[in-house]
Structure formats: structure tokens, C-alpha cells
Amino acid sequence: MKILITGATGLIGNELVELLLQNNHTVHYLSTSPNKIKTATNYYGFYWNPAEGKIDENCLEGVDTIVHLAGASISKRWTNSYKQELIESRILSANLLFNLLKKSQHQVQHFISASGTAIYPDSNTAVYDETSTQKDDSFLGNVVIKWEESANQFQLLNIKVTKMRTGVVFSAKGGALLEMIKPIKMYVGSGFGSGKQMQSWIHLTDLANLYYWVIQNQIEGIINAVAPNAISNQDLTKTIAHQLKRPLLLPNVPQFVMKLILGDMHILLFNDKKIIPQRALSLGFHFQFDTAQKALQTEIK
Numbered sequence: 261m262k263i264l265i266t267g268a269t270g271l272i273g274n275e276l277v278e279l280l281l282q283n284n285h286t287v288h289y290l291s292t293s294p295n296k297i298k299t300a301t302n303y304y305g306f307y308w309n310p311a312e313g314k315i316d317e318n319c320l321e322g323v324d325t326i327v328h329l330a331g332a333s334i335s336k337r338w339t340n341s342y343k344q345e346l347i348e349s350r351i352l353s354a355n356l357l358f359n360l361l362k363k364s365q366h367q368v369q370h371f372i373s374a375s376g377t378a379i380y381p382d383s384n385t386a387v388y389d390e391t392s393t394q395k396d397d398s399f400l401g402n403v404v405i406k407w408e409e410s411a412n413q414f415q416l417l418n419i420k421v422t423k424m425r426t427g428v429v430f431s432a433k434g435g436a437l438l439e440m441i442k443p444i445k446m447y448v449g450s451g452f453g454s455g456k457q458m459q460s461w462i463h464l465t466d467l468a469n470l471y472y473w474v475i476q477n478q479i480e481g482i483i484n485a486v487a488p489n490a491i492s493n494q495d496l497t498k499t500i501a502h503q504l505k506r507p508l509l510l511p512n513v514p515q516f517v518m519k520l521i522l523g524d525m526h527i528l529l530f531n532d533k534k535i536i537p538q539r540a541l542s543l544g545f546h547f548q549f550d551t552a553q554k555a556l557q558t559e560i561k
Contacts, residue, residue, distance in 0.1 A: 262286040262322045263475065264368075266308075266353060267329030269296075271434045272374070272426075275468040276327065277303070283472070288319050290330070310353040315360055325370040325475050328354060328411070334376075334400065335436065338524045346403055354410035361417055368419055370478055372471065373411035375423040377460055377486065379404040382532045384456070389538035390482040399524065420480040424471065427486035427535065430552070431464035432559040441560065444501050450510040452518060455494030457532035460486040463549035463558075473545050484537045491552040493529075499553055503560035 263280060267273045268289035277287050281302055290308040291297050297305035306319035310330075332349040336342060354373070361368060378400040380388045388394075395405060408423050415421050430437045443449040462470075462485055470485055491499070494512075501508050518526040537545075549555040 261324050261475070262288065264288040264290070264319055264323045264326045265329065266290050266327070266357075267331065267374070270329060271429065271431060271464065272467060272471075273329045274433075275431075275464050276329075276471050279468045279472055286322075288321075288323060290315070290319060308353075308356065310356045311348070313356060315356055317360060317364060320360065320364055320366045320368065323366065323368055325372065326357060326368055327471060327475070328357065328371065328373045331374065331407070334528065335439070337522065338399070343399065347406060350403070350407045351410045354407075354413075358410075358413050358417070361414070361419070370420045370422070370475070370480070371411065371414040372422040372424065372474055373407070375408055375411070375425045375482075376400070376404045377425050377427050377484070377533055377535050378531070379408070379425060380533050380535060382457075383534075384458075384532050386534065388484070388533065388535045390484055391538075398527065400527070420478060422474055422480050422483060424474070424483050424485045425535075426467065427460035427462050427484075429464055429467060430461055430549075430555045430559055432561075433464065435464075437559060440496070440500055441504065444497070444506050444508070445504055447506060448510060449497060449501060449506065449508055451494045451497045451508075451512040452529045453493070453512060453515050455492060455497070455512050457493050457530055458490045458534040459493055459496060459531070460484075460490045460533055460535040461496075461552060461555070462487050463547075463555040466547050466549055469548070470540060470545060473540075477543075479539075479543065481539070483539055484535050485540075486535050486537050487547055487552070487555070488537060488541065488550050489552070490534045490536075496552060499556055500560065503556050 306316040308315040381396040
């Protein structure tokens with residue numbers, strides 16, 4: 261197969277590209293940096309600039325599937341201008357791909373978009389699967405709603421659409437886990453708020469395998485890209501501390517303190533969502549890392 265990937269040099273993109281190349285697939289990727297575009301065996305780069313509406317149309321040549329991972333990181337302070345970037349980086353890039361497909365002869369059959377679990381409302385009682393229709397009305401919830409709407413438009417071109425609602429990604433290569441580890445390693449780690457809030461997560465290896473499984477089986481619709489067992493913030497903090505062999509000496513940090521430090525972005529630490537990957541499990545996907553303990557043992561040495 262030939263797969264076009266946006267965001268191919270990010271944490272998830274890198275892992276997926278490596279997996280696809282190992283299995284003898286051809287990868288086309290899009291980059292906003294012309295000087296960083298390179299070509300290797302079965303790996304071809306093409307220029308695009310979503311903000312300016314520019315894209316190398318050759319990127320579609322022979323492509324069966326598009327995996328859309330591009331989007332500004334949510335792990336930066338949410339100023340008003342950055343909030344706009346969070347939205348535009350996802351919407352403008354999807355629109356550019358849609359308009360290119362609309363005017364081109366192509367053989368794309370499947371559009372797979374990253375998405376987020378922020379679309380589900382906070383709840384200390386609900387368990388969300390892919391049939392859940394409740395939507396969160398927070399800023400980040402609305403970002404995900406718009407993100408998924410931009411993916412849905414590809415159905416107008418008779419292309420299958422999949423939306424991968426992804427939890428916190430556990431990896432020693434980057435992302436949120438490294439930020440969780442830092443204070444605990446320095447003996448200043450603690451839980452947040454009550455510590456009871458549930459956090460849905462997935463190991464990077466499982467996430468790449470899940471994308472590959474969706475590509476291979478042309479599965480469409482919503483996929484909760486999370487491990488089967490969510491974990492509370494307190495238990496996650498304790499598990500990381502145990503792996504690092506560090507004590508937890510400080511009391512939990514109150515929510516108002518983190519709001520003063522992080523602004524609106526503090527809600528990432530206090531989200532309370534128990535999400536299950538019902539479709540993946542029902543359709544036969546196997547998680548190598550089904551518990552946080554198992555995942556963290558491989559990532560924290």
C-alpha cells in the first residue's frame with residue numbers, strides 16, 4: 261500500500277512511519293520545511309503550507325490511504341493566539357487535503373484523522389465508548405468537534421473516514437509522560453486535586469499498531485484509541501514514582517494553583533474521563549499494553 265501521512269515527524273507519526281516501512285509499505289509525507297524534505301527507500305517527502313493553501317499535488321500519486329496527524333500541540337500555554345492556532349492547524353490542513361482531492365484524479369479510499377478524547381465531557385460516573393453521544397462544551401472539546409467535522413467532509417467524496425480519539429500517549433520518546441516524570445524524579449512530584457480523576461491513556465506501540473490495523477482492515481467511524489484500563493491520577497502518580505524508586509513527599513496540588521501556573525491549559529491535569537476502546541476490542545485488536553503498570557515498566561527504566 262501507499263500511505264500519505266501528515267505530521268509524519270511527530271511522536272506518533274515517527275512510530276507509524278517506522279512500522280509501515282518495516283512492513284514494506286510506501287510512505288509519502290508532507291512537510292512545511294522544504295529544506296527538511298528527504299527521500300529514502302519507500303519514503304518520499306512533499307512540500308505543503310496549509311496557512312498559504314500550498315501543496316505539492318504529486319503527494320497523491322498512487323496513494324490509497326491518508327493518515328492526518330498534523331496539528332499544533334495542546335501542551336503549550338493557551339494564549340488567545342495559540343488557541344486560534346490549535347484550531348486552524350487542524351482545520352486548514354484538512355481543508356487543503358479535501359480541496360486537492362476534490363479537484364484531482366486519485367485513488368484514495370480511506371481518510372484517517374487523529375482526534376481527541378476531550379470530546380467527551382468530564383464525569384466521575386460515566387463510561388464512554390464509541391456509541392456515546394455526549395459532547396464536552398469546553399474549549400478543547402470544541403476543538404475536537406471542529407477537528408472531526410473537518411474529517412467528516414471527506415465522506416462527500418465517497419472516501420471512508422475514521423476518527424481516532426486518542427488518550428494520553430505513554431512513551432519515553434516524548435510527549436506527556438516525560439513531563440509527568442520530571443517532578444517525580446526531582447522529588448517534588450504529587451497528584452493533582454483529589455487524584456481520583458480517571459485518565460485514559462495508550463502506549464505508543466499500541467497506538468501505532470492500532471493505526472496500522474485500521475489501515476489494513478479499512479475500518480471506518482470512531483475508534484477510541486485508548487488502552488482498555490483507565491487509571492486514576494493518584495494511581496498513575498504512584499506507579500511512576502514506584503518505577504523511578506522515588507517517594508511522594510508532597511500533598512496533592514490544588515486545582516487553583518495549577519490554574520495560576522498554566523492558565524486554561526490546567527484542565528488537562530484535572531480531566532475526569534473513563535473511556536474504553538470497545539470497537540477495537542470487539543473487532544479483535546490485541547493490546548500489548550492493557551494496564552498502565554505494564555506500559556510504564558517498559559518506558560521508565
